[in-house]
Amino acid sequence: MAFYNLSKQERATLVEQIKDDINNDLLNSETKKITRYFSDEDTYIRKAAYLSIWRIYFENKELQLKIIACLESLLHNHNFKIRQTVINSAGEIGKIQFEEVQHFFDEGLFDLHHSPRNAVIGSIKKMGEVNPEPVLKWARKYLHHKDKEIRREICHGIELRGRKYPKDILPLLEELQHDKTSRVRNTLVHVIGQIAYKKGCIQIVVAHLKRWKNKELVAAALEEIIDVHYRYRNFAAMSQNEAKKYIEDNY
Numbered sequence: 001m002a003f004y005n006l007s008k009q010e011r012a013t014l015v016e017q018i019k020d021d022i023n024n025d026l027l028n029s030e031t032k033k034i035t036r037y038f039s040d041e042d043t044y045i046r047k048a049a050y051l052s053i054w055r056i057y058f059e060n061k062e063l064q065l066k067i068i069a070c071l072e073s074l075l076h077n078h079n080f081k082i083r084q085t086v087i088n089s090a091g092e093i094g095k096i097q098f099e100e101v102q103h104f105f106d107e108g109l110f111d112l113h114h115s116p117r118n119a120v121i122g123s124i125k126k127m128g129e130v131n132p133e134p135v136l137k138w139a140r141k142y143l144h145h146k147d148k149e150i151r152r153e154i155c156h157g158i159e160l161r162g163r164k165y166p167k168d169i170l171p172l173l174e175e176l177q178h179d180k181t182s183r184v185r186n187t188l189v190h191v192i193g194q195i196a197y198k199k200g201c202i203q204i205v206v207a208h209l210k211r212w213k214n215k216e217l218v219a220a221a222l223e224e225i226i227d228v229h230y231r232y233r234n235f236a237a238m239s240q241n242e243a244k245k246y247i248e249d250n251y
Helices: 008-027 032-038 043-059 061-074 080-094 098-108 114-130 132-140 148-157 159-164 166-174 182-194 201-209 215-231 240-250
Strands: none
Touching: 008 032, 008 043, 008 061, 032 043, 032 061, 032 080, 043 061, 043 080, 061 080, 061 098, 080 098, 080 114, 098 114, 098 132, 114 132, 114 148, 114 159, 132 159, 132 166, 148 159, 148 182, 159 166, 159 182, 166 182, 166 201, 182 215, 201 215, 201 240, 215 240
């Protein structure tokens, strides 16, 4: 039965059962049940599994090395769902201890299947939001990678931190302003729009863009900022007209 077809109490019971099963596997140096949950067809079962890994990791310090070893052993599993769930598990741990799980993202970025790669992007977002210093330092080394998709994914991954703290990611985005690949440039313009609509953010973004050298890209980014203020008009700090006037007056 699918996770959300269960009652609230049944879901809570199942989550605890998943945690207990994973904990027992770890204590016995086994992966049978971990593998079963990590490969489940139901996204929410897999989520319960990687959140259980996170809870056990920080509740039982004596199991931390075992957990890392277990995740490493599953990182090259033939099943992409297992690899995806490994990355998501590492992403939860990395919100507090990034250095211990950094190598999972170094490998996951180059997975042949899109699901683990997408899990890397999602993990960068959630880790970067709460543990930005090591995550952004790690992300920076991939900004000029020869693979355009790596550059694009890193650009996308740091977006969430920038929504609240645009000044933290603008120097990284600036490094991409001369990228010759349209997919990377389009993602860059998109991200700039996404980090400029909350209170106090457009001022920081516009001031930073004034020093960029690629004026054609900046023009596209400013248009995107104005457009985002319309698309997100129910959430944006300014109306579209206010955003447009601010840009006209300050750029």
